[in-house]
Amino acid sequence: MKLSYWEYKTWLTDIDFTIVGSGIVGLNCALRLRERFPKAKILILEKGFLPQGASTKNAGFACFGSISEVVADLGSHSEQEVIDLVAQRWKGIGLLRKKLGDQSIDFQVNGGHELFLDSADALYLDCAERLPEINKLLQSVYGADAFHLRPNTFGFHKVKEKYITNSFEGQLHTGKMMNGLLRLVQAAGVLQLNSITVEDFSGKASGVHVKTDRFEFVTRKLFIATNGFAAHLLNEEVQPARAQVLITEPIADLHIKGTFHFDEGYYYFRNIDNRILFGGGRNLDLKGEETDRFGCTPRIQERLEMLLKEVILPETPHKVAQRWSGIMGTGPQKKPIVKPVSDHVYCGLRLGGMGIAIGSAVGAELADLTE
Numbered sequence: 001m002k003l004s005y006w007e008y009k010t011w012l013t014d015i016d017f018t019i020v021g022s023g024i025v026g027l028n029c030a031l032r033l034r035e036r037f038p039k040a041k042i043l044i045l046e047k048g049f050l051p052q053g054a055s056t057k058n059a060g061f062a063c064f065g066s067i068s069e070v071v072a073d074l075g076s077h078s079e080q081e082v083i084d085l086v087a088q089r090w091k092g093i094g095l096l097r098k099k100l101g102d103q104s105i106d107f108q109v110n111g112g113h114e115l116f117l118d119s120a121d122a123l124y125l126d127c128a129e130r131l132p133e134i135n136k137l138l139q140s141v142y143g144a145d146a147f148h149l150r151p152n153t154f155g156f157h158k159v160k161e162k163y164i165t166n167s168f169e170g171q172l173h174t175g176k177m178m179n180g181l182l183r184l185v186q187a188a189g190v191l192q193l194n195s196i197t198v199e200d201f202s203g204k205a206s207g208v209h210v211k212t213d214r215f216e217f218v219t220r221k222l223f224i225a226t227n228g229f230a231a232h233l234l235n236e237e238v239q240p241a242r243a244q245v246l247i248t249e250p251i252a253d254l255h256i257k258g259t260f261h262f263d264e265g266y267y268y269f270r271n272i273d274n275r276i277l278f279g280g281g282r283n284l285d286l287k288g289e290e291t292d293r294f295g296c297t298p299r300i301q302e303r304l305e306m307l308l309k310e311v312i313l314p315e316t317p318h319k320v321a322q323r324w325s326g327i328m329g330t331g332p333q334k335k336p337i338v339k340p341v342s343d344h345v346y347c348g349l350r351l352g353g354m355g356i357a358i359g360s361a362v363g364a365e366l367a368d369l370t371e
């Protein structure tokens with residue numbers, strides 16, 4: 001289909017900034033660019049009919065790092081680096097809450113609980129023993145002791161009698177968060193075109209020539225926020241990592257409240273609308289899940305169902321209502337990649353499993369790379 005003069009003139013001419021991807025990073029990048037350049041013409045191109053990567057698929061944990069994660073990170077990072085990682089997430093959630101308001105995203109602090117399977121003796125003992133040390137280390141972030149041993153009041157089976165809870169961790173409604181960001185972007189006068197895949201780009205003296213599956217155009221600057229799909233456009237150290245999830249039908253008198261994880265974070269669950277949302281199991285097939293194709297596999301879904309029945313809801317009849325997957329971007333290091341790629345082209349990638357906490361700041365940092 002040939003585009004009309006009006007279509008080119010209105011949407012695809014004199015573009016100052018183009019952002020590829022409307023996940024949490026792309027949207028925050030657009031908002032920050034608008035703040036800095038009130039008159040600029042800003043365009044977002046998104047391949048899905050909705051944002052279609054991780055930002056509308058995730059579990060909605062507002063988390064800062066469980067005790068076993070902090071302990072593991074201390075094995076590979078300096079103390080200061082670990083403090084900085086946690087502080088970045090803490091600050092990021094603060095930014096998100098300020099931007100959207102707690103009510104509009106159903107933000108609640110019900111604690112983040114790490115469960116230890118009966119078989120995880122060594123990990124449990126190590127974490128419990130190091131609890132005072134970790135609390136002391138992170139005082140400068142939280143201003144109080146974050147981690148506490150809590151009895152198994154929710155009646156989970158096959159786990160140690162105590163959880164280790166981070167009492168500052170919260171949960172939010174992922175859909176409301178993304179809808180809120182999309183509305184802010186629209187109100188800021190940013191143009192958004194969905195169902196457009198950017199296929200290639202090349203530098204020009206005055207900007208960047210962009211080729212999509214529907215049209216080509218020139219933009220002054222290009223920002224790539226495609227996270228787990230980065231390999232289609234860039235050669236950076238980001239691997240796709242698919243994550244599968246299920247959600248139950250509503251459960252009468254569901255008493256479980258909060259965010260939970262176990263098996264070193266490979267499994268996670270929470271309450272939402274009287275249901276349990278449960279995800280994980282990538283470690284059952286790490287190679288197979290290193291893909292940017294959406295999909296649910298019997299092997300992982302069956303394990304999720306088994307753990308749901310045996311560990312999380314052993315006494316409660318339940319039915320699975322829905323299953324889905326999302327694509328994350330991971331890599332050898334936890335630190336996201338935010339950097340110029342070439343003249344006029346920048347990227348903000350590799351958010352791992354912490355995009356809710358760090359996505360706002362990464363998006364703003366990406367926008368700040370341009371003059």
Ligand SMILES: Cc1cc2nc3c(=O)[nH]c(=O)nc-3n(C[C@H](O)[C@H](O)[C@H](O)COP(=O)(O)OP(=O)(O)OC[C@H]3O[C@@H](n4cnc5c(N)ncnc54)[C@H](O)[C@@H]3O)c2cc1C
Pocket residue numbers: 020021022023024025026045046047048050051052053054055056057058059060061062063196197198199225226227228229232233242243244245279325326327328348349350351352353354355356357358359
């Ligand atoms: C199941 C699951 C559970 C998770 N749970 C949590 C959690 O509880 N807490 C937490 O903090 N994080 C969680 N995460 C991680 C978090 O969702 C991500 O870190 C975050 O959403 C990444 O945001 P992003 O904007 O970088 O990427 P994305 O949200 O993936 O956005 C990238 C966008 O780019 C688009 N795109 C890609 N290629 C192109 C192209 N060529 N042309 C046009 N558009 C393109 C995609 O369609 C996509 O919309 C979870 C992730 C998953 C999958």
